[in-house]
Amino acid sequence: MNRPQKNDSKLNPSQIDHILATEEELIPSSGFLTSVMECVHEEARMPAPTPFPWKRAIPGILLATGVFGWGAFEFVQQAVPAAQALTFAAPHLSVAIERPLEQAGWIALALVISLASWLLSRRLAGQSGLL
Numbered sequence: 001m002n003r004p005q006k007n008d009s010k011l012n013p014s015q016i017d018h019i020l021a022t023e024e025e026l027i028p029s030s031g032f033l034t035s036v037m038e039c040v041h042e043e044a045r046m047p048a049p050t051p052f053p054w055k056r057a058i059p060g061i062l063l064a065t066g067v068f069g070w071g072a073f074e075f076v077q078q079a080v081p082a083a084q085a086l087t088f089a090a091p092h093l094s095v096a097i098e099r100p101l102e103q104a105g106w107i108a109l110a111l112v113i114s115l116a117s118w119l120l121s122r123r124l125a126g127q128s129g130l131l
Contacts, residue, residue, distance in 0.1 A: 011019075
């Protein structure tokens, strides 16, 4: 077979056509088709996977969400007066400054909870490449 030298960096179309025309036809081994078809039939005979019982899981998920939400609400309700009692040395902020800071705190809390739930779902799904 006439193959180009290694130092030839470019092949012209006639050389490529010549190489492709002289290549032997690929023929699979004698048992290849049989083994592939056996695997296909075996896979077709397997029963369908059992679907996840969402109708039974949704009430538990809603209950857990409600319990954790209620616990977070109670925690914040108890923590705010305790935090205010500890800030006896801090200067008093005006309402014009305190309101936006409180809102920013809630936004930060929502972002942290969203990030934590996203990371948990990635970990449960087996894609924990982030953290």
